[in-house]
Amino acid sequence: MTGIATSALVGFFVASGIGTSTVSSWTDTPQTPNPTYSVSMTAYNALPEQTDSNPDITASGAFSDPDIIAARSRDLADELPFGTVISVTAASSSVNCGLPLVRDMIGLRVIADSMHPRKRNQIDILFDHTETVKVGGKRTNPARALGVCKGVQIEVVGYIDPRHMPKNQLELKIALGETTLAANK
Numbered sequence: 001m002t003g004i005a006t007s008a009l010v011g012f013f014v015a016s017g018i019g020t021s022t023v024s025s026w027t028d029t030p031q032t033p034n035p036t037y038s039v040s041m042t043a044y045n046a047l048p049e050q051t052d053s054n055p056d057i058t059a060s061g062a063f064s065d066p067d068i069i070a071a072r073s074r075d076l077a078d079e080l081p082f083g084t085v086i087s088v089t090a091a092s093s094s095v096n097c098g099l100p101l102v103r104d105m106i107g108l109r110v111i112a113d114s115m116h117p118r119k120r121n122q123i124d125i126l127f128d129h130t131e132t133v134k135v136g137g138k139r140t141n142p143a144r145a146l147g148v149c150k151g152v153q154i155e156v157v158g159y160i161d162p163r164h165m166p167k168n169q170l171e172l173k174i175a176l177g178e179t180t181l182a183a184n185k
Contacts (some may be wrong), residue, residue, distance in 0.1 A: 034155050036089065037079065040122040041152040043102070044071070044145035045129035046047045058113035062164040066128040067168050071113035073122040084111040085176060086123070090153040097149035101133050102142045107169045108176070112162050123154060 046064035048056040056064050058071070060082035072080045080086070086109050091099050106125055114125055125146065132139035156178040166172040 034157060035079070035151055036155045037076070038059045038155055039076070039152055041088070041091070041099075041125065041146070041149040041154075042122065043125040043146040045127060045141065045143050047129055055088050058162075060112040062110075062112040062162045062165045064113070064126060065167065066126045066131075066164065068073070068108070068110050068166060068172050069112050069126040070109035071115050071124040072111050072128070073115045073119040074117055076123075077114070080111045080123075082112055082154055083159050085109070085158040085160060085172065086111065088152060089155045091149050091151065096147035098135065098145040098147050099149050099152070101135060101145045102127070105131070105133075105142055108157065108172050110160060110162070110165065110172065112165065123152075140172045153180050 044050045046066065051064075058064055058069060062069065062082075070086065088099075088103070088106055088109075091097060102125075105127065109123075109125060111123075113124070113126070115122060125143075127142040127146075129141060129143075131142055133142050133145045135145050160166070160172070160175050166175050
């Protein structure tokens with residue numbers, strides 16, 4: 001009977017994460033790598049001429065927040081459903097790719113919008129239409145500066161409910177458990 005009670009308590013502590021350092025060898029399971037995809041990457045702004053007649057709302061119903069939203073081509077809907085959180089992990093060098101100019105502006109992105117049906121194997125990063133970056137001595141919108149990047153590696157780093165969309169990068173990281181408010185004070 002004592003063995004059953006001890007096993008039950010160890011199971012409770014392991015399941016709850018309490019004291020796992022003393023029983024970690026019992027519970028370690030191989031971590032499966034996060035899915036990665038090689039895609040083309042472009043960018044857009046939430047303007048009627050680049051979206052639809054209601055640029056403030058994405059295809060998922062979320063607000064078009066240029067700090068965290070990305071769109072995906074419709075052929076990637078099964079691999080990247082709405083709510084998928086991605087990270088740009090690498091990019092091959094391509095002639096029209098301005099990724100180094102805007103990399104710091106991308107951060108993590110939530111797939112919450114979709115692209116025109118003619119687009120294939122592509123993601124589109126939403127940028128604020130009022131922001132600019134310096135390119136060759138001139139200021140231009142980050143979407144234009146990015147251009148077309150081919151062979152971009154993206155990694156799925158989590159999922160969130162698009163109905164409860166974080167409002168910024170910090171809230172997104174907290175939702176994924178990557179940081180705490182105390183650590184960012």
